[in-house]
Amino acid sequence: GPKGALMLERRAAATPKGLAKSTEVVVEKAEGALVWDVDGNQLLDFAGGIGMINVGHRPETVVNAIKDQLDKYIHTCSLVTTFEPYIELAEMLNRLTPGDFPKKTLLANTGTEAVENAIMLAKYYTKRPAIICFEGAYHGRSMLTLSLTSKYSLFKKGFGSFVSDIYRLPVPNLYRTPAGMTEEQYLNWCISNLEHAFIAQVDPEAVAAFIIEPVLGEGGFIQMPAPFIQKIRELCDKYGIVMIADEIQSGSGRTGKLFAIEHTGVVPDMMTIAKSMGAGMPVSAVVGKAEIMDCTHLGGVGGTYGGSPVAAVAAIEALKILSTPEFLAQATHVGALIKTTLDAWKEKYALVGDVRGIGAMCLVEFVKDKTTKEPDIELAMEVLKDAVQHGIILIRAGLYSNCIRLLPPIVMNDDQLHEGLAVLEAAIQRAHA
Numbered sequence: 001g002p003k004g005a006l007m008l009e010r011r012a013a014a015t016p017k018g019l020a021k022s023t024e025v026v027v028e029k030a031e032g033a034l035v036w037d038v039d040g041n042q043l044l045d046f047a048g049g050i051g052m053i054n055v056g057h058r059p060e061t062v063v064n065a066i067k068d069q070l071d072k073y074i075h076t077c078s079l080v081t082t083f084e085p086y087i088e089l090a091e092m093l094n095r096l097t098p099g100d101f102p103k104k105t106l107l108a109n110t111g112t113e114a115v116e117n118a119i120m121l122a123k124y125y126t127k128r129p130a131i132i133c134f135e136g137a138y139h140g141r142s143m144l145t146l147s148l149t150s151k152y153s154l155f156k157k158g159f160g161s162f163v164s165d166i167y168r169l170p171v172p173n174l175y176r177t178p179a180g181m182t183e184e185q186y187l188n189w190c191i192s193n194l195e196h197a198f199i200a201q202v203d204p205e206a207v208a209a210f211i212i213e214p215v216l217g218e219g220g221f222i223q224m225p226a227p228f229i230q231k232i233r234e235l236c237d238k239y240g241i242v243m244i245a246d247e248i249q250s251g252s253g254r255t256g257k258l259f260a261i262e263h264t265g266v267v268p269d270m271m272t273i274a275k276s277m278g279a280g281m282p283v284s285a286v287v288g289k290a291e292i293m294d295c296t297h298l299g300g301v302g303g304t305y306g307g308s309p310v311a312a313v314a315a316i317e318a319l320k321i322l323s324t325p326e327f328l329a330q331a332t333h334v335g336a337l338i339k340t341t342l343d344a345w346k347e348k349y350a351l352v353g354d355v356r357g358i359g360a361m362c363l364v365e366f367v368k369d370k371t372t373k374e375p376d377i378e379l380a381m382e383v384l385k386d387a388v389q390h391g392i393i394l395i396r397a398g399l400y401s402n403c404i405r406l407l408p409p410i411v412m413n414d415d416q417l418h419e420g421l422a423v424l425e426a427a428i429q430r431a432h433a
């Protein structure tokens, strides 16, 4: 529409070209699973601003908590004063995260900062320099976290040199099991490769941490099989390495458990949480074993805005919603509905190579040919643009940018889900024509 077009022109003139956007939607307001643009169009939100709106846009309790907080004080800084929202959110996270050992929580503003702090704490605690991360990983765009991030084309290109002492291992992406291997053989190879790295790549005594997303987010919703995660846990225990689970995208109830690693039975030593925890407010957390979190000298951690009271009260209310059995059951229900629909597409459409996901974290992968599995980036783009024009907000994913991921607010009802998926399917149909 005309108002939106004008805003997009202003965006292009006033902001850097590198700041990409997956849609041309210019937002006026949002509520629940719906977004309205400045020209009066209503859209169904299947992106949730990259999975940060699991509780839906503007739940009443979150909005009221923010308003109440604004009437008291906006910020006084945790490095100068103490305020209850920081403490209460830390207590909640210590209680809600897996592990029955004493835990402590450091709050920050973005996922990037949470990962940055987790790695720094792991290095300080172990007095070791090296980190092991994985192919397809996304951990942020600060220099340390960008170094941990895997994908070059979209994220790393042009920004080197990167931080040293980082080692990257393959993950069992079973859809892309090498020719001549069964999925089981490939999984076993990936598992044995974890230990092989201590011969071929880095001395285990030099490794501070393994960092892994239990379900790869940007990397294309690849769930790490339980035996793979269990082997990492075993190696961490054997060599005194800190195990960090990055739950920034996979956590906050998305997969039907509050944290995706709960599907594996493994308890990490540290966890990073952000996105949907804040219901849209910028707040993140590192939750970890108390002895690790306490390891630095006094003043070794913290920042001006970390745990901002306005953001913290939003997160407290969001977590109250996210952690209920009803919400987690709804995530499982939303996921089952989406997955059933997507499974049929895999049979029906020649260019849908794979559909996968766990809980309400589902995705469609486009290929030029089902046998060669050559990624079809252009097709994914075309489908996305078409579907957005017909009223749903979407984002891509995957190491090859050839997937469309679905991260709708968990409050999206069945009618809205069916309606949105029908729009996406129609776009896929047109792309095949």
Ligand code: PMP
Pocket (backbone or CB within 6 Å): 050, 110, 111, 112, 113, 115, 138, 139, 140, 141, 213, 217, 218, 246, 247, 248, 249, 250, 274, 275
């Ligand atoms: N880790 C993961 C798994 C993520 O998905 C993201 C964001 N996509 C980040 C870290 C970085 O978070 P932020 O963009 O809030 O810095």
